Amino acid sequence: MTPPVPISVLVVDDEPLARRNLVVLLQGDPDIGSIEECASGAEAVAAIRRRKPDLLFLDVQMPECDGFDVLELLGTDGPQTIIFVTAHDEYALRAFEAGALDYLLKPFDDARFTRVLARAKEKIARYASHQQAPRRLVVKAPRRLLFIDVSDVDWVEAASYYACLHVGQEAHLIRRTMAELERDVGDSFIRIHRSTIVNLARVSGLELQSSGDYAVVLRSGIRLRLSRRYRQALQSRLIAAPSPA
Structure with missing residues (x-):
């Protein structure tokens, strides 16, 4: 290529x-x-x-x-x-x-x-060669390939030399960098920490912690650490984003 x-x-x-x-x-x-x-x-x-x-x-x-x-x-x-x-x-x-x-x-x-x-x-x-974000991500699993719709991914976290896709109750390792995935999944996702990006449609709100920092609360009840550096950008996107159906 x-x-x-x-x-x-x-x-x-x-x-x-x-x-x-x-x-x-x-x-x-x-x-x-x-x-x-x-x-x-x-x-x-x-x-x-x-x-x-x-x-x-x-x-x-x-x-x-x-x-x-x-x-x-x-x-x-x-x-x-x-x-x-x-x-x-x-x-x-x-x-x-x-x-x-x-x-x-x-x-x-x-x-x-x-x-x-x-x-x-x-x-x-x-x-x-790719002008649009892919609709699916390919995950190599033992003796099979998994094709995961980007819209089904709740959040992504860095995992050593891999990234971990969280899809409902399942987690899948993919050998991609966070920067690559952030660009691949498109504008429907946003970075909330240097090691975490999240599907905006899965965010239900922000929760103030005893430390004074905020956590991102997903619709599943999962709480993810929000870096202060990314809080303003996240709040702006959440205000501007349409409510999920």
Whole structure:
């Protein structure tokens, strides 16, 4: 599958040498178009909102605003394809939970970079070929495939290298990132926490907790943690959304 070209890229790292290394490698690929650099997380947030790059190389450890902070600040405005760059492998799991396609562990060689970039281009091509959100999600189960209607999913949570689809009393693991699923399920879902997205039609209300935070209450009675960062967006969507039949 061939990605649309040219691919726009944003490289975010507070170390000039690290940024330069990535830029040089990217310039050697004929599918790469514009390449922009940012030296801080704050710069990255502004640049992503302004340029909307196809591909983001994002350093984890940066002063004041690190890579995870960048994605939380962006919410659904983040790029569809994100590759974390880190010198510490303990961030790998959290990177996948945050929606990263892959991560580069410093120092990395050209072969590793080439494999990661190939995966990124495949993902960009896949999204370019789908103009609408799919009506069904495919879940691989032992000796069978399950086809789950998106509208039947109550909520989705990050589960290590997988995501867990909650459908009524059932739960299904799917090897997709939260960022991928958030885009696939479309506008009928909304993120309420960095590791949770929920079907708006299943939300019955918000409940104030003793901690001062709110929980999202589903029609099934399940309560899900609501991050303060996403509360205003959720309330706006709930007010604007039509009542379910």
